[in-house]
Amino acid sequence: MNQAEFPKRQTEDMSDRAFRMGEGRISGFISVALGLLSILAVLCYKFPSYLTTPELRAAYDPALLREILKYGMWASITFGLLTFILNRRKRLGAVGILATLTAFALGGYWAEGPAIEPTAYFAGLDWLVLDLLATATVFIFIEKLWPKYREQAILRPEWGHDLVYFAFNHLMIGVILLIVNGFAPSYFNWAVSAGFQAWIQDLPLILQVIGLIFAADFAQYWVHRLFHTVPFLWRFHAVHHSSENMDWLAGSRTHFLDTLCVRSFSMVMIYLLGASKEALDIYVVFASFQAVFIHANFSGNFGPLRYLITTPQFHHWHHSSDAIAIDMNYAAHLPLLDKIFGTYLMPGQHWPEKYGTVGDPLPRGIIKQHLYPFLPAPKSETQPK
Ligand SMILES: [Zn+2]
Structure with a gap:
């Protein structure tokens, strides 16, 4: 791998924003x-x-x-x-x-x-x-x-901007749970197999959790990929990709309908799998932590583990606007899915040079960004293609 192909990111000067001891x-x-x-x-x-x-x-x-x-x-x-x-x-x-x-x-x-x-x-x-x-x-x-x-x-x-998203997503948890939990039983009840679910529930807990991770991520992978490849859907998902600085708070920036869609379809898979409540609780804690973690400003490389489970480096590449990174690394949990479906990108120890969308920047502010998909497309569409 040629070093020159991967220029280092130049972080903007934030010295006036930095916390220093003794300043109060x-x-x-x-x-x-x-x-x-x-x-x-x-x-x-x-x-x-x-x-x-x-x-x-x-x-x-x-x-x-x-x-x-x-x-x-x-x-x-x-x-x-x-x-x-x-x-x-x-x-x-x-x-x-x-x-x-x-x-x-x-x-x-x-x-x-x-x-x-x-x-x-x-x-x-x-x-x-x-x-x-x-x-x-x-x-x-x-x-x-x-x-x-x-x-x-x-x-x-934009930390305050993303904190507003964090607050909004949390305050709306009741609505999110109502819609996400109601979607699968309303439309996919016909696909439930009692025999299959009984077999799943007889498996050891660890296998049930692995099953949940795989099933939920399979749905997330494809819904996420559709949000990237269907131009109208991309306008919703572009909101999430408009962050130019990655950290624990950046992942909160998602269009509400994007959140509902991805969660509803991953819940369909979880619902059909029918794992035990204990396994589901473990999965929810794991998935909630990982959703924040993969956006974090964290340098760890995890050795061979990074091929098994998504890491900040893996997901930072998904958020990159570098040419090689466009429409890659869709998985939320398992890089294996990107390997299987031909969208895997992990260039050694390298990290992206740039983050954000390509083309005209999105408007800023939670209201403008929620209206953005419904407004006329700008001259230079942000589609990362
Ligand atoms: Zn994406």
């Missing part, structure tokens, strides 16, 4: 983030019927979460005060403390709401708060320790 920005930012999350968490306790997710409520321990909220609120105040001690970035510290005081005024970590009543509609605010806290903590840690692009700041360009 790190503590200020943590204070603001925890303060705002505290307000949202308190609202979840005040209005649990409308702002929390039934599936999640069944899984978590509210008493433990109250403890975490308590520590989060006091940490926000402490980090806010620290910015004053550091004598810099007072505004960030003030916003963080003010947000936490608002959370205290709303009832704080002892806030109580009415008893939970079943409602037809709810926003997954608890899912947003918990997943944002966990994912941001884990991935910022991983991306700082082993970054692919060291110069890329945590608050890289």
